Amino acid sequence: MLTIKNLTAHYGAAQALFGIDMEVGAGQTVALVGANGAGKSTLLKCVMGLVRPTGGEILLDGKTVTGSSPARMVRHGLALSPEGREVFAQLSVLENLQLGAIPLSLAKAEETRRMEEIFARFPKLKERRQQLAGTLSGGEQQMLAMGRALMAAPRLLLLDEPSLGLAPLITDEIFSIIHQLARAGTTILIVEQNAARALSASDTAYLLAGGNIVEQGNSRDLLLDPSLRAAFLGAA
Numbered sequence: 001m002l003t004i005k006n007l008t009a010h011y012g013a014a015q016a017l018f019g020i021d022m023e024v025g026a027g028q029t030v031a032l033v034g035a036n037g038a039g040k041s042t043l044l045k046c047v048m049g050l051v052r053p054t055g056g057e058i059l060l061d062g063k064t065v066t067g068s069s070p071a072r073m074v075r076h077g078l079a080l081s082p083e084g085r086e087v088f089a090q091l092s093v094l095e096n097l098q099l100g101a102i103p104l105s106l107a108k109a110e111e112t113r114r115m116e117e118i119f120a121r122f123p124k125l126k127e128r129r130q131q132l133a134g135t136l137s138g139g140e141q142q143m144l145a146m147g148r149a150l151m152a153a154p155r156l157l158l159l160d161e162p163s164l165g166l167a168p169l170i171t172d173e174i175f176s177i178i179h180q181l182a183r184a185g186t187t188i189l190i191v192e193q194n195a196a197r198a199l200s201a202s203d204t205a206y207l208l209a210g211g212n213i214v215e216q217g218n219s220r221d222l223l224l225d226p227s228l229r230a231a232f233l234g235a236a
């Protein structure tokens with residue numbers, strides 16, 4: 001579904017991505033793991049149209065979409081739940097959710113239908129739908145960021161660090177929802193610093209270091225790889 005070819009990205013003179021090649025097949029969950037500053041978020045932002053690549057190509061179903069705007073990417077069937085959640089603190093839960101579908105100009109009835117689906121998945125958001133997003137707990141804000149992305153009914157959901165700063169029990173809850181979404185057919189590209197979690201939750205994985213892919217393969221194999229375990233999973 002998503003093909004990335006020789007992608008490069010810069011912030012001013014500083015190069016963040018050095019020729020990334022990657023493939024995300026329809027229905028797959030693919031993890032992107034690596035240390036702080038490896039370029040994981042930059043790669044997701046390039047895919048979503050938030051950072052303009054300086055070279056290479058991004059293809060969706062074989063057609064190039066390199067350099068498309070984020071709104072256009074939403075219309076192509078992508079949605080991003082950003083790192084740090086970035087919910088609009090001064091807007092209500094409902095208003096935050098509505099923002100997720102703006103590029104699609106949905107009819108009111110369809111917007112309401114999608115919102116009900118999201119409330120069925122995240123009952124806490126329903127209870128708190130009139131509350132300002134800034135008053136939610138970290139876990140609830142993460143659910144809201146995911147719910148906002150799901151309002152676009154994406155074919156490809158991009159998740160940037162969904163477990164960041166969350167307690168283990170809430171992280172379990174978030175990963176169980178990711179698993180349900182994958183089972184329902186959503187293709188998922190997930191960025192995580194928690195490599196063990198991401199590898200356990202995905203089919204294939206790419207390991208990014210210094211803006212390069214240094215390892216890729218079946219997630220289960222990578223999880224058991226001794227050198228990888230020593231270097232990235234904090235185990236010998």
Ligand code: ATP
Nearest residue numbers: 011016034035036037038039040041042043083193
């Ligand atoms: P993290 O988990 O810390 O977000 P990451 O793997 O997602 O790490 P990126 O955020 O993609 O890494 O950062 C890759 C490189 O690009 C880093 O060297 C970072 O300092 C730099 N970078 C990221 N965003 C910007 C920006 N807006 N302006 C300048 N440099 C940036």
